[in-house]
Amino acid sequence: ASLSRELPADIPAGLKDEIEAAARAAFTACRMKGMARIDFMHHEGTLYLTEINTIPGSMSFYLWEAAGETFEAQIATLIEQGVRDRDAKDSLALDYSTDVVKKFVTGS
Numbered sequence: 001a002s003l004s005r006e007l008p009a010d011i012p013a014g015l016k017d018e019i020e021a022a023a024r025a026a027f028t029a030c031r032m033k034g035m036a037r038i039d040f041m042h043h044e045g046t047l048y049l050t051e052i053n054t055i056p057g058s059m060s061f062y063l064w065e066a067a068g069e070t071f072e073a074q075i076a077t078l079i080e081q082g083v084r085d086r087d088a089k090d091s092l093a094l095d096y097s098t099d100v101v102k103k104f105v106t107g108s
Contacts, residue, residue, distance in 0.1 A: 007066035011042075018047055026052060033085065034078055035059060 009016075023038040026049055037053040037060045053060075061071040069077075 005062070007063065015042065015047075022047060022049060034081060035074065037063065 011019075019040055019042075022040065026038055027036060030052065032052070032054065035055075039050045039053070041048045041050050059071075059074065061074060064074050065071065
């Protein structure tokens, strides 16, 4: 709260695009879902990914609010994704019954 923040950051458009592409690639490569804050450093023309915060402190809501998404919308989105993921997992369940073990054990 005591930090001075510039949101969105005043950086060249090309660097913004590079950071966004690297963040997407890291998020996908790590098979992440939901919300993450992915931190970068830029030094002498080279972009470095420094860390991925899967549950960032206070969910870093100020970052998303600066992009136009309210804290309430963020929470709703995460809940909706959780419900979709649960439903998708449930749809993969297969109810399968067989008497093969019984036949093997009893020989009938």
